[in-house]
Amino acid sequence: MKYVDEFKDKNVVAEISRKISGLNVSANLMEVCGTHTMALFRHGIRGLLPRNIKLLSGPGCPVCVTSEADIDAMIGLCDVPDVIITTFGDMMKVPGSKGSLLEKRADGVDIRVVYSPLDALKIASEERSRPVIFLGVGFETTAPTVAATIIDAREKGLSNFYVYSAHKLIPPAIRALLNADDVRIDGFLLPGHVSVIIGSDAYDFILKDYGVPAVVAGFEPVDILSAIYGVLKHGKVENKYSRVVSKKGNIKAQKVMNEVFEVADADWRGFGVIKNSGLEIKKKYLRFNAKEKFEIRRPSGKKRKSSCICGEVLRGIKIPTDCRMFAKSCSPEKPKGPCMVSTEGACAAYYKYGRTK
Amino acid sequence: MCLAIPSKIIKIDGVEAEVEVGGVKKRANLTFIEKPAIGDYVLMHAGFAIKKISDKDARETLDIWDKLK
Numbered sequence: 263m264k265y266v267d268e269f270k271d272k273n274v275v276a277e278i279s280r281k282i283s284g285l286n287v288s289a290n291l292m293e294v295c296g297t298h299t300m301a302l303f304r305h306g307i308r309g310l311l312p313r314n315i316k317l318l319s320g321p322g323c324p325v326c327v328t329s330e331a332d333i334d335a336m337i338g339l340c341d342v343p344d345v346i347i348t349t350f351g352d353m354m355k356v357p358g359s360k361g362s363l364l365e366k367r368a369d370g371v372d373i374r375v376v377y378s379p380l381d382a383l384k385i386a387s388e389e390r391s392r393p394v395i396f397l398g399v400g401f402e403t404t405a406p407t408v409a410a411t412i413i414d415a416r417e418k419g420l421s422n423f424y425v426y427s428a429h430k431l432i433p434p435a436i437r438a439l440l441n442a443d444d445v446r447i448d449g450f451l452l453p454g455h456v457s458v459i460i461g462s463d464a465y466d467f468i469l470k471d472y473g474v475p476a477v478v479a480g481f482e483p484v485d486i487l488s489a490i491y492g493v494l495k496h497g498k499v500e501n502k503y504s505r506v507v508s509k510k511g512n513i514k515a516q517k518v519m520n521e522v523f524e525v526a527d528a529d530w531r532g533f534g535v536i537k538n539s540g541l542e543i544k545k546k547y548l549r550f551n552a553k554e555k556f557e558i559r560r561p562s563g564k565k566r567k568s569s570c571i572c573g574e575v576l577r578g579i580k581i582p583t584d585c586r587m588f589a590k591s592c593s594p595e596k597p598k599g600p601c602m603v604s605t606e607g608a609c610a611a612y613y614k615y616g617r618t619k
Numbered sequence: 620m621c622l623a624i625p626s627k628i629i630k631i632d633g634v635e636a637e638v639e640v641g642g643v644k645k646r647a648n649l650t651f652i653e654k655p656a657i658g659d660y661v662l663m664h665a666g667f668a669i670k671k672i673s674d675k676d677a678r679e680t681l682d683i684w685d686k687l688k
Contacts, residue, residue: 265625274684378666407665458670505677506670515651
């Protein structure tokens with residue numbers, strides 16, 4: 263497959279691995295992208311690295327970082343009369359303080375899994391008498407697609423399409439990690455597809471303000487290993503995914519995103535509220551904002567107690583195998599926390615590929 | 620959430636396109652792409668093409684490592 267097979271070349275992979283070992287350095291590197299978390303395991307990258315290089319999973323899985331309050335609000339929207347809830351599949355099993363969307367669907371709520379926000383819009387145009395709510399979860403890669411869909415809804419004159427925005431921004435989360443100083447991070451592997459949108463210049467602050475190097479990485483073995491080598495060897499902010507990432511990013515997508523969304527504080531699982539780290543729908547598009555249109559009822563009464571350590575896993579303080587529920591009472595079939603639910607969650611990745619590491 | 624496999628544009632109709640990946644055809648929205656053309660490879664995310672792949676940059680990256688082999 264073009265642009266895939268070339269970046270898996272085993273001779274190149276072996277050569278870069280040798281070069282990394284030859285550096286003879288110890289480092290904690292953090293990836294801030296759920297797709298990287300899975301790719302690192304799937305390609306066996308961990309096994310190619312010397313023991314003194316540790317890979318930590320950061321807050322890079324959009325479903326995982328969605329706060330329990332937002333999950334509860336989304337589940338609360340299921341009570342809107344005659345509603346159709348539309349969502350990416352990963353959200354279905356995430357437990358809120360009481361129940362999940364999957365349980366709501368079992369109770370008879372019309373919840374439909376979509377691949378694109380445009381699919382949700384299509385449902386809204388076919389079911390004009392019913393409110394259709396899209397649960398907007400994702401980072402800078404997803405937010406422009408949701409923004410474009412809202413613009414499309416306005417152009418089509420649809421008055422029954424709404425979005426609950428829980429979109430989040432990656433650079434403020436990296437800043438929060440570095441400010442918290444909970445764990446030593448010697449370098450970052452930066453998310454390839456978030457970077458397609460925001461550009462590699464958006465990360466200059468990591469080196470300038472914190473003295474930590476960071477490299478934009480693609481998803482094939484050569485991409486990931488070159489990024490690891492770059493971050494260890496050069497100590498700079500670099501872009502090793504230049505075939506799709508530029509310095510300034512995708513300006514067209516940024517314009518669409520900024521037309522519909524404005525930066526706002528956001529609540530992250532594991533972190534709490536991070537200033538200016540989320541996206542809310544602008545006043546101009548108020549009629550598409552589910553938070554404005556519907557009264558959001560959150561569950562009352564006693565909260566479910568859990569010893570889930572997702573929050574600490576997302577901050578790189580703990581790894582999934584530190585959790586006493588891991589692979590015992592918590593598994594992808596019966597997840598207790600979002601990091602085990604999402605196919606990109608660190609717990610799901612450890613469960614599938616690396617229970618002993 | 621991110622699909623890193625490049626898709627090839629095979630048909631364009633305004634902002635809509637048909638792309639092909641691994642023999643499977645899918646619809647793609649081209650709102651974010653500058654001057655899309657049939658035969659271009661794009662990255663897809665949630666039904667949208669988010670970036671054209673630069674063949675020149677892909678070659679350059681591979682050449683750097685090829686020289687080291």
